[in-house]
Amino acid sequence: MSYITSKNLQESDKEIFDILENELDRQSDHLEMIASENFTSPAIMQAMGSVFTNKYAEGYPAKRYYGGCEEADKVEQLAIDRACEIFKCTYANVQPHSGSQANGAVYAALLKAGDKILGMDLSHGGHLTHGSKPSFSGKNYSAFYYGVELDGRINYDKVLEIAKIVRPKIIVCGASAYAREIDFKKFREIANEVGAILFADIAHIAGLVAADLHVSPFPHAHVVTTTTHKTLRGPRGGMIMTNDEDISKKINSAIFPGLQGGPLIHIIAAKAVAFKEILDPAWKKYAQQVINNTKVLADVLMQRGYDIVSGGSDNHLILVSFLNKDFSGKQADSALGNAGITVNMNTVPGETRSPFVTSGIRIGSPALTARGMKEKEFEIIANKICDILDDIDNTRLQEAIKKELKVLAQDFIIYNKSTY
Ligand SMILES: *Cc1c(COP(=O)(O)O)cnc(C)c1O
Secondary structure, rough: OOOOOOHHHHOOOHHHHHHHHHHHHHHHHOOEOOOOOOOHHHHHHHHHHHHHHHOOOOOEEEEOOOOOOOOHHHHHHHHHHHHHHHHHEEEEEOOOOOHHHHHHHHHHHOOOOEEEEEEHHHHHOOHHOOOOOOOOOHHHOEEEOOOOOOOOOEEEEHHHHHHHHHOOOEEEEOOOOOOOOOOOHHHHHHHHHHHEEEEEEEOOOOOHHHOOOOOOOOOOOOOOEEOOOOOOOOOOOOOEEOOOOOHHHHHHHHHHHHHHHHOOOHHHHHHHHHHHHHHHHHHHHHHHOOOOOHHHHHHHHHHOOOOEEOOOOOOOOEEOOOOOOOOOOHHHHHHHHHHOOEEEEEEOOOOOOOOOOOOOEEEEEEEHHOOOOEEEEEEHHHHHHHHHHOOOOOOOHHHEEEEHHHHHHHOOOOOOOOOO
């Protein structure tokens, strides 16, 4: 058999081909404002869809359990070197299949079952893997939580108080829905005071850290994880970094053979391509634009009477609270969705509704910024968001805005047709 004359996807699997086309249209016509999503470049997708999907490379560069890994070694080493250059650290493991896998490996490397961890409460903006009950992190370890105050900010004195009572082995900092800068230095002081390891999960803010637009977790955190597909704009995956040789060895064993088998070398190749994009001077402009666009969103919504948790944002996202409104986060999410604006409902400080309904939404700027939208477009979109929320049951208005925004989206084409 040879694939030389084989059919392309359109001919060999029309069902999947059509779904891919529809998804490309959906991503092009809608305004993607989910704070954890982004658009990778075609170069990154090319690496992801490459022959490396065929290759087993269990182990690490120059220490593999399979033959034929010469090219895989080069790819993984480049990804590691570029990651260390971006985050100015000594060791990087680029094999985690996802952010959750990366976090699982940190715990597996540094904890025994039942050990105590202290992380940010999921309903206050933390992540499932920071000790939440339905997650392995809440099941296998003894999890305790800190949260935010009613002003939407972490109170570091309170974190210290809790840490002194709990005496955790690991303190997890980093969040999925927190609009303010995270003070890694203060977290390290807290960790030092109670003898804990500081673990920073920068999944959401890594792209800003890479541009020096958010303080770095280094040198404060003992170990750092991130996803590569959020603000880093790379392929879906995870990564773990440290400056501590002993921790790096434990992490490597925890990933393989601890939790994973063969690394996804095609995804690692794509991570390397993404890291090269991040090392380009243009990255800083992108990251700065992400922050500028978020500020416009926050300002317009506040001017129009909406309550922004913590009164603004330092990063790529805002949390809008509807505690003082007669509609829920779920209703807002659905109304905006009808108008082609994709966001997600989110709990807010002082939450009164269930996590399935919530009193807030989270809105992010990274994806639309990747399409080239700037302050002018964000001002238009922010006003449309307010128009919809002001008259939340007006489905006619939602349809009309959807048409207008589709025209706006078409001025910011992100992919050619047939880019999958
Ligand atoms: C998204 C996220 C993760 C998990 O990433 P997945 O790739 O979805 O597993 C972990 N931590 C934080 C803070 C996140 O926001």
